[in-house]
Amino acid sequence: MFHAPALRSWISSSRSPIIMASKSKTHRLHQLSGTALQSIAKRPRTITTESYMKDAFANYAGYLNELNEKRERVVKASRDITINSKKVIFQVHRISRDNKEEVLKKAEADLEAVKDQYISRLVKELQGTDFWKLRRAYSPGxxxxxxAATFCKFCRTGTLLDLEELNAGLLPLSDPAIEPLQINVLDYLLGLADLTGELMRLAIGRISDGELEFAEKICRFSRDIYRELTLVVPLMDNNSDMKTKMDTMLQSVLKIENACLSVHVIGSEYTLLGSSDPSFLMGVPDMQS
Incomplete structure (x- = not known):
């Protein structure tokens, strides 16, 4: 039987198995925690700020290189579209009352070839991407x-080819699973503004060949386009290209009007003189000034 003093003496003894076990476990826990902290401190960081910045810079540099290469291909496609569209326009200028069907049939076939061979290449480069970033590269084409397309349509039907119809013709070129490339409103209006210059040249040529009625039709059509665009352009945000083309467009419309008016004035003078010779229509001076 233990006495209290003897029990306290036994518990306080350093050789007690309970105290020894407790001290041993505490020492081991300190060792383990110390080892874990050292291993964490010595473990290298898997992602550092420096390596992250290097990776980000490399990815961005790769993106820019790819974008520049794409831009070069887009510029080449745009240049081919421009060259071959001009050929279509020159073809249409050969039109007369005797060869209208033949010339338009050839011009429309050439225009279809431009779409199938060159517009399709542009569509493949730009569909499914942020093609607005490369607009300056492909806009001229x-x-x-x-x-060219609106010029052919007017000479065929006397009406305007609208943007919806134009874009509908491009849909078959695109992959249905990817967002298709569509001509935007600005590029359509800029192309339409250039159309009046070709209409002016066509009207002068038709007057020289005695086709005054066709020239007057061109005059009314050009005047209507200019009037409608004057309502739209003020709503556009500081587009210098469009404003510059509007000035050129007005000059073209005035030249057509002056040419038609000159024919009527000269015709009236010949009528007063009693002449019935229609040759006065030949060689009407080009109102370029």
Whole structure:
């Protein structure tokens, strides 16, 4: 039987198995925690700020290189569209009352070839991407294509090819699973503004060949386009290209009006003189000034 003093002496003894076990476990826990902290301190960081910045810079540099390469291909496609669309326009200028069907049929076939061979290449480069970033690269070619397409449509039907119909013709070129490339309103209006210059040249040529009625039709059509655009352009935000083209467009409309008016004045003078010779229509001076 233990006495209280003897029990306290036994518990306080350093050789007690309970105290020894407790001290041993505490010592081991300190060692383990110390080892864990050291291993954490010595473990290298998997992502550092420096490596992250290097990776981000490398990714951005790769993106810029790819974008520049794409821009070069887009510029080449736009240049091909411009050249071949101009050929279509030159083809249409050969039109007369005797060869209208033949010339338009050839011009429309050439325009379809421009779409299938060159517009399709542009669509493949730009569909499914942020193609607005490359608009400056492909806009000149698109404007020229709009000009050629609307020129053919007017000479065929006497009406305007609208943007919805124009874009509908491009849909078959795109992958249905990807957002299609569509001509935007600005490029359409810029191409339409250039159309009046070609209409002016066509009207002067038709007057020289005695086709005054066709020239007057061109005059009314050009005047209507200019009047409608004067309502739209003030709403556009500081587009210097459009404003510059509007000035050129007005000059073209005035030249057509002056040419038609000159024919009527000269015709009236010949009528007063009693002449019935229609040759006065030949060689009407080009109102370029």
């Amino acid at each position: 698109v404007q020229e294509y709009v000009e």
